[in-house]
Amino acid sequence: MIHLQEGDMFTKVGSVIASFMFVWAMFKQYFPYELRDRLEKYTQRAFTFVYPYIQITFHEFTGERLMRSEAYSSIETYLSSSSSMQAKRLKAEVVKNNQSLVLSMDDHEEVADHFNGVKLWWASGKNVLKTQTLSFYQITDEKRYYKLRFHKKHRELIIGPYLNHVLKEGKAIKIKNRQRKLYTNNGSYWSHVVFEHPATFKSLAIEATKKKEIIDDLITFSQSEEFYARIGRAWKRGYLLYGPPGTGKSTLIAAMANLLNYDVYDLELTSVKNNTELRKLLIEVPYKSIVVIEDIDCSLDLTGQRKKKKEKEEMGNNNGNEEKPKTVKEERDDRSSQVTLSGLLNSVDGLWSACGGERIIVFTTNFIEKLDPALIRKGRMDKHIELSYCSFEAFKVLANNYLQIDTHQLFDKISDLLEETKMTPADVAEHLMPKTVPSNADVCLESLVEGLQMAKEEAKLKKEEEAREKAEEAATATATANGEAKLEENKDSVSGKE
């Protein structure tokens, strides 16, 4: 309250002096130069003496190229909530695909803010410049700004911690309000669509303990900026998701992005020409993003690449021949993607990968054993998450999502069948899709029981078939060994007779 009265008093004094300055600006041209200079100097001094407030102006456009200032837009977003409470005239902007409104104060409004018990004021304003062009019409150029006013005794607090707080908060609100995007690369360029995948951790069918572990890991990562800075490590984390097709690897990535409010950069490695292009693409990924490389084992010959090169060299040495001209196919293969394992490793943890921070990189694979250990060692892929066939616990999540039921007389049977046979969550989910309108849980669960029994039968037949093949192979091997032994025996008896 004291601040408010003090503020009001000084505002009045300030505005008297400001009026004087305005009149002075109009008439100063009629004063001789020397007198003008002196008067100006003393009025400025008098102004700062009686007016103990400091003002900082943040212009909307800055720099030679008049780019929109990031600080201005962060302040605008930061002030949004106090503006909607205090300002009488507001401007509205629609964000998130026309789904939510962001309000900001209109020109020449003022709102108060508090920080650590200190009151300060933000005012919005605009300068209108009229420029006469060659054409008949005048063009008006509006330059908006925010002016922050605070008592000079709080200079340190406001210039340091308060402004940091405003910029950080503004940025965070902006990220929360933004429409998230899914980027894909065509060669070395990213293009995007709106990211609207509905997957959440709640709807993800995996065991509760595993789910909690992943959520905790992600939240801890996203809140550890200071920790990473303190230990001198780039603020990034690698996840390797592995498991058979249809176990929810892509669904988990979408749930991760939705949980953290990050954009997704789906990197198609096979369309990246070489390591330089790969580096360019990754440098463009901003903070708060998940870079995804799906089916990493298919994207690159990560196991055979070094071996093949070695074999080629050996072949060259052995033959002592000149290198054969390449076929058209070989030429095309060479051109298609020359991203190497070392190029990829460098992109995951090379020096530049620290630029920006707060990035997650996710590799997915159906065959973890195919990957080069260097690629998935801890530090590169910090967390390895296995997604596997549907357990009864995971089934219950699906039943709750799809059928909105927690119990059913068929649950015990399904639990036994899931233990005896392997079915992916994707296949289980397919059985739970509505078969009638309205959906009937009995029909869906019976379909699932039937599917599981069939899968069990097929697995049994396959096992028997494999056992038969094995037995046949063993019989053939024994027969061959017996035949060879007999031949040897005969040879020996012939040489004995001689």
Ligand SMILES: Nc1ncnc2c1ncn2[C@@H]1O[C@H](COP(=O)(O)OP(=O)(O)OP(=O)(O)O)[C@@H](O)[C@H]1O
């Ligand atoms: N764990 C799961 N929880 C919920 N839904 C799942 C799960 N696994 C699979 N699904 C369902 O199955 C569909 C396919 O799953 P998803 O694409 O995530 O599997 P994937 O492991 O990435 O498969 P691929 O290896 O073939 O890419 C999803 O649309 C989702 O509806």
